[in-house]
Amino acid sequence: MKLVTFVRKPSADQHLGVVLDDAVFDLTATGKPEFESMLSLIRAGAVDAAKALAEAARGAGSGGPGLVPLEDVTLLAPIPRPAKNIFCVGRNYIDHVTEGYKARGLDLKLPEFPQFFSKPPTTVIATGDTIPLHEGITNLLDYEIELAIVIGRDGRDIPAADWRKYVFGYTVLNDITGRDLQRRHDQWFKGKGLDGSCPIGPCIVTDDAIADPQKLDLWLEVNGERRQAANTSQMIFDLPRIIEDLSRGMTLEAGDIIATGTPSGVGYAMTPPHPLQRGDLVTCHIEGIGTLQNRIG
Numbered sequence: 001m002k003l004v005t006f007v008r009k010p011s012a013d014q015h016l017g018v019v020l021d022d023a024v025f026d027l028t029a030t031g032k033p034e035f036e037s038m039l040s041l042i043r044a045g046a047v048d049a050a051k052a053l054a055e056a057a058r059g060a061g062s063g064g065p066g067l068v069p070l071e072d073v074t075l076l077a078p079i080p081r082p083a084k085n086i087f088c089v090g091r092n093y094i095d096h097v098t099e100g101y102k103a104r105g106l107d108l109k110l111p112e113f114p115q116f117f118s119k120p121p122t123t124v125i126a127t128g129d130t131i132p133l134h135e136g137i138t139n140l141l142d143y144e145i146e147l148a149i150v151i152g153r154d155g156r157d158i159p160a161a162d163w164r165k166y167v168f169g170y171t172v173l174n175d176i177t178g179r180d181l182q183r184r185h186d187q188w189f190k191g192k193g194l195d196g197s198c199p200i201g202p203c204i205v206t207d208d209a210i211a212d213p214q215k216l217d218l219w220l221e222v223n224g225e226r227r228q229a230a231n232t233s234q235m236i237f238d239l240p241r242i243i244e245d246l247s248r249g250m251t252l253e254a255g256d257i258i259a260t261g262t263p264s265g266v267g268y269a270m271t272p273p274h275p276l277q278r279g280d281l282v283t284c285h286i287e288g289i290g291t292l293q294n295r296i297g
Contacts, residue, residue, distance in 0.1 A: 002203040002290070003169070006073040008206055014076060016041060018054035019203060022233055023056040023067045024052055030066070036141050038079050038204065039255045042152060047206055058199025070096040077126040078171055078204045079150075085118035086148075086198060087246060088175060090143075090188060093237050099269035106286050114237045117188040118191055119175070119259075131297035132196045133278050138178030141276040142295070144262035145220040147213065148173040150237060151256040152202055156248040162165050167243075167253065169204040170213055172292040173259045174284050179268040179275075180294035199284075200257070200296045208227050211286055214238055217287040219266070222280055230263030236274035237261075 009027075012160040016035050017024035021292065027050055034044035041050060057066055071258035091097045091111050101108045123292030127132070133141060181191035210216070213232060221229040237245075242260060246252065267274040276282070276296045284292040 001047070001209055002084065003038060003078065003140050003206065004043070005048070005076045005078050007046065007076065007226070008068055008073055014127065015082065017068070018050060019070070020054060020058050020067070022070050024070060024073055026066045026068055028055065030285045036247070039083065042150070043254045045153070046104055047168075047208075050289045059065070074128055074280070075127055075199045075202050077124050079200070079255060079257065080126070082121045082124060082257055085120050086257045086259060088117050088119060088146075088192070088259040089237065089242055089261045090115040090117060093234050093263040094236060094263035095286055097236070097261055099264045099266070102269070114242055116246060117192065118233040120193050121178075122195050123193060125196045125199050125235075125294070127292045127294065128200065129196070129202040129294055131199065131276075131282070131294045132194070133276070133296055134178065134194050135241045135262045135278075137194070138181050138191070139275065140179040140268055140273065142179050143220060143227070143276060143282050144175035144177060144179045144217065144266060145218055145224065145240065145286070146173045146175055146184065146259040146262050147216060147232055147286055148200065148217060149213075149243070149258040151252045151258070152207070152254055154251055154253050156220065156247055156251040157245050157249070158252070160244040163240040163243040164207065166253070167207045169206040170210055170286075171204045171257075172202070172284050172286045172289055173257070174282065174292060174294065175259055175262060201292050202277060202290045205289050216289075218263070219285055221274070221283045222267075222274075224281075227266035227267070228263050230252075232260075235261060
């Protein structure tokens with residue numbers, strides 16, 4: 001099931017919906033409190049109820065109540081304002097680690113443990129939104145396509161064997177980064193925490209709809225030029241290991257988002273480096289989930 005947060009033109013009110021072919025079934029319009037938002041649905045564990053309503057709407061056909069044509073809605077980020085920072089994993093594809101060390105003239109050293117950092121809620125924007133260039137703040141704005149996990153229930157010290165019991169679904173995330181800020185501050189938070197630097201979307205696909213999230217093709221293009229292309233099977237630390245390590249001594253909560261790292265092909269590692277420029281169109285796609293597209297402005 002593909003879940004979206006949307007506004008119905010010309011209203012600015014946020015609604016929760018299920019994508020059904022070329023329409024969206026408006027769950028919020030049912031008036032049920034668990035469907036007020038994506039976070040309320042996740043926290044209520046109301047996936048089955050949402051699925052039943054959506055299937056009934058599909059059975060009623062295009063004229064059924066609550067169905068809104070996709071062309072009449074504007075998609076927001078699936079969780080427009082996360083309750084806390086987005087968790088992120090750095091250096092999680094071997095080729096990306098290799099290109100990073102090569103670009104800095106250093107000998108390759110693979111991480112022994114997942115490397116975690118975070119992006120604040122103010123970074124989150126939707127597909128179709130403009131990514132700020134932040135001219136004068138960074139001269140090396142870069143892209144990173146990533147598979148993101150959405151946590152479905154609270155848990156701490158989660159064993160790797162139980163990881164999937166805690167997953168609600170998956171989405172596409174672009175970890176926009178000011179590379180020069182990373183180097184200047186000698187850590188990742190500032191360079192990855194700029195406003196509008198975390199496009200997420202276009203939807204959340206529930207876990208039951210993805211047979212194996214560790215076997216998904218993903219790619220990124222800038223102005224139609226393929227820059228990144230990989231498969232989630234190439235991760236150094238797989239999803240069970242990420243959830244196990246991150247949750248050690250720290251509670252993961254329903255609605256938390258975890259970005260799982262990016263493959264090779266980032267702009268700063270190219271020769272010469274190719275930072276994002278005003279007007280560039282960045283397109284991210286993950287198999288079984290969808291396409292996230294933003295322009296630099």
